[in-house]
Every structure is written in structure tokens, then in C-alpha cells.
Amino acid sequence: MKLVPQYDTLAFHEQSLLARAYRQEILGSNLANADTPNYKSRDVQFADVLQQRLQGIEINSRLTVSRTSSSHFETQGGAEFENPNLLYRRPLQPALDGNTVDADVERTHFAQNAMMMQAAIEFFSGSIKSRLQAISGQPG
Template sequence: MLNRLDDMLSFHTQALRVRDQRQQVLASNIANADTPNYKARDLDFKSALQGALKGAPVAGGTTLATTTAGHLAGKPGLGADAGLLYRTPAQGSVDGNTVDMDAERAAFADNAIHYEFNLTRISQQIKGMLAVIQG
């Protein structure tokens, strides 16, 4: 029974994790819009989600080393070069920065809307399960 409940929520949970990682990358691009030679990065959502559904760390993330038996295992996150792609600039700049603020803002807003959708779906699924349990 619990496996069925977990499977039901698994897709949207994994999608939220990947969306969160992508939001962080896009925010980093926006924050570095004026940094000379900064190269805009992005993450391929489709392939990252497929990897996450197969059990791979989100965005090829790093794992933490545990040196003592009392250490807790950490959750994978973005490493320095964790499966991120460079974004191809629409127009070059003199300082070598490839961040296009219009494209970044649009991608950030699109990702935020999809993130909100996944939250709403999880909420609806939980409310549906509670309605069934309560009769």
C-alpha cells in the first residue's frame, strides 16, 4: 500500500527537486549578469528528471563523504560542474558575459510556474488521499 502512495507522489517530488536545482542555476545567472567572462549555465530539465526518476542524483550531483559511523548521509546537490550546460548567447558582449537578462527572466518565470504546478499537484493528491481515508 505504501509503495503505491510513494509511486503516486514520486514523479512530482522528483520534478520539484529538479526544478529547485534549475531555479538556483538561473538565479546564479541573473546574479552574475554583470560579471565579466561569466558563462550562463542551464540544466536540461527533461534529461535531469529522467535521471532523477531512475535514482540518479539530481543534475549529476555530488555525494558527501562520511568519515565516521555517526555521520548522516547528505542529499545530492549541484557540484561545481554537475551536468550543467552552457547557454548559447543570442548576442555576444564585449566583456565575454553570455547572460541574456530577458532570456534568464523568462526561463526563471517559466520554471517558477512549473514549480508551483508541481506543488499544487502534490497538494491535490494528498487532499484526495485524505478524502478517501476519511470517507
């Protein structure tokens, strides 16, 4: 019998960690591009990404590129595309060069997401330990 992902704690924690890692990648990209002209700060709603992952919808930020001729260049990775989950952050004070990254705001979101990711890891670890104790018959 296959459990619904919301009720399978291991699957839930796994998808939660993947959603947090996806958001961390986006926030890190914002910080890395803080000085890039015309770069627009982006983010995702964690709850929306988690819900989609639990429903089995794969969220990728890269497209794969097919090589159809031997004269085509070899590629590493794929091309970035606009994911419908990505939202643009509205800056409090946009820069003259068109960059909308506020480094302080991004660092705050990055740190908050990192703490939530650490908490998710602790819950995941606790869930595994509980199952191992139940299997081995050890008292909790």
C-alpha cells in the same frame, strides 16, 4: 510492494519539485552573475534531470571537502564542479567582457520555471488531498 517511481504520484511530484528547484537555482545564479566578466550562462533540460531523479540518480552541484589535518581551514559547503547535466546557453549577442548572460532571456526562463513549479506544487497538494479524502472516507 514498492511502486515504480513513475507510477507513484507522490514520489513523482516530489522528484518533479526537486528538479524544478535545481533548475531555479541555476537560473538564479545566471541572473546574479549577469555583470560578472567571463561568466557563462548555464541551464539544464528539466526532462533529463527529472528522469535521472526518478531513476534514483542523485544530482548534486557541490562536492564535499574533507578536513584531513587540524591545520586545514574550516569549510562551509563544498566546491562547485561541472555537473554533466549542465548545458551552456549560446548567447544571441555575446558581451565584450565574455559574459553570455542575457538578463531578459534568463528572467523569462526563471518566471516560466517558477510557474511550472507552482503548478507542480498544486498537483502535489491535490494528490495529497485526494489520498486524505480516500482514507477518511469523505466524498470528493
